[in-house]
Amino acid sequence: MQFSKYQGLGNDFLILEGRSGQLSPLITDPDPAWVRLLCDRRFGVGADGLILALPADGDADLRMRILNADGTEAEMCGNGVRCLARFLADSDGNSPGTIWSIDTLAGVIRPQLQSDGQLCVDMGPPFLRSEDIPTTLETGPCGCPQGVAVVGDDELEVVAVGMGNPHVVVPVSDLQAIPFDRWGHALERHPLFPAKTNVHFLQVHGPRSLEIRVWERGAGPTLACGTGACATLVAASLLGLCEDSAEVILPGGPLQISWRDQQGPVLMTGPAKAVFDGVLSPDLMSADAAITSPATVEPIHPQSSEASFDCASDCVDTCRQPDNCLRDEAQQKVMDFLQNTSLDSMLNLASESLEQRTRARFERDSR
Template identity: 65%
Template sequence: MLQFSKYQGLGNDFILVEGRDGRLSESIVSPDSDWVRKICDRRFGLGGDGLILALPPQGQGELRMRIFNADGSEAEMCGNGIRCLARFLADSDGDSPGRSWSIETPAGMIIPELQQDGQIRVDMGAPFLKPEMVPTLLSPDAKGLPRGEVSREGLTLSLAAVGMGNPHVVVPVDDLEAIPFEALGAQLECDPLFPAKTNVHFLKVHGRQHLEIRVWERGAGPTLACGTGACATLVAAVLMGLSDSEATVVLPGGPLSIRWSDQQGSVFMTGPAVAVFDGVMNPDLMPEGRPDGLAAEPKPLESSTPPGFDCANDCKEGCRQPDRCLREEAQAKVQAFLASTSLDSMINLAGDSLEQRTLSRIQRDGQG
């Protein structure tokens, strides 16, 4: 049975799967888009704006994150998602405030830190403003911000593009409720001005330290929050002269604190991430392969096995001991376990570890 956790950041919710030990099967680590859509479906699956995998690092990071949108596409980064991942790591490992993680993402190394109040502060790195890095076909203005105008739905829209490891377009408007939000969001997401598509944020400026946005996320549509979008919005607002370098960005799901004090440096985002529930996936929801979602990882069973022998690596050109194949024995044991153990028993086994994890989290937070 594959364990998972559900977390949300300002209503932007994710299914999180632990895989730092390297034991997840390839069908989970590199999931089929149809399976991602299936488990993210709110009626027929687990429900979520995306799937997040915590994986072993490939470089200098402590771990690696892969995040998949609800439509099955892979995202480069997600601000709310990485806050949820950080909180998940802290809850899983019993970490205290001050703990930070170096997390590898397709957008580069991102470093979240657990704060005293339980919120997560994230060094999101420097924004990308060169058009080819966003990417966008808009041209930079005198401040280096890609800008332009388009006509859509009978309106003339001013656009500003910012990259935060993923593409964003910020659209200042006078009234967030009056705009045809869904029509404009869907059109701008796929506009040819944005070769990799884009996240879309409609911005209402209430004051130089008070910004409000409505979010249309690439691959997900309307969502309650977008952390990278809040960062991109502040950067665009600063360069357009609409905002101070630090402001509260209010999203439909709640506020985020965003700071960009050094225009050559990182954007910092601080906001909440909350555990919703832990669970185990029904085998019917699993992709093809082992029902527990784990890769077969046979271990030496007898002293006759050569020291340090690892058939996953040593037998790439063919089995080196066909008379005693460790992989076949391990798979046979798994099949025997599955055949002899009821679904209720497997759920109880998984539930025991989930219950212990939840109790540890409560005790650490001083609630129990």
């Protein structure tokens, strides 16, 4: 199976192309253990997360699913959506000014390719109500949930902001002096955040310069978090610590964040770059996690039935559709492809696809 690896300020992702419906249902709804294996930096490829580019359900150009390194699904990821947009531009040869509408669990996100190769993303308006984030913190004087989080013997002043996913911002005087791992791990799982949370420790350098250290939900310490940078700017602005536009410095580099209208969207501008393309070895593809080849096998579409059901939850004890099992059908198509296609042919298919994408990337960069 072919994949691409992209990074945004060191926050790296594996991307699987499935916009034409060519991915098996076993890939589009993957086993969390398989995601953890792929993202493992010693036993797999290594990444902070897995991004699936899928056909859109509605009017959007495509749908994005993003799985954290621990196998859990995230509602949205700012660096991830920039990486996906860069992947789309590289794959399709898009020119500056192109805007994609990408459906996510946090709603439709619209990144735009800039003339300098960076991506400006309309992240939508922030969520400032406790129930929308979610958090049990109550709305404070700043207009968003705030309060004290007790971590061991420490009492931390915190502010919560939602960007389609939950974030907590913790202002500190010195980022290097805090017990980062202990506080980050504890706050991610703190009872104040029933769905867990991303954690950002904030040091203010000036009204237009913020610096944060990131502890991501489901991933731990990372070099960058796009939605976290947006949440930090919103929190700092509401607290009166910065202006409505500022540079947010992360361990992997800076992002430009602006929130000009407190009723409007947050805009994030930053880079995303290709790292490499590759093909997963058979050892990383279990029998239950295989891909159909778009060149040889038609996409698998579930057949309609009067009594629809979810295989993952309804077929735990026994198959409810043994005479027409979608899982068996998918596995049989994969086995037929593997048995009837030589290794040289598979490598040629992968090589041709990689060559086309690489050529498109060089042609774009030379313009």
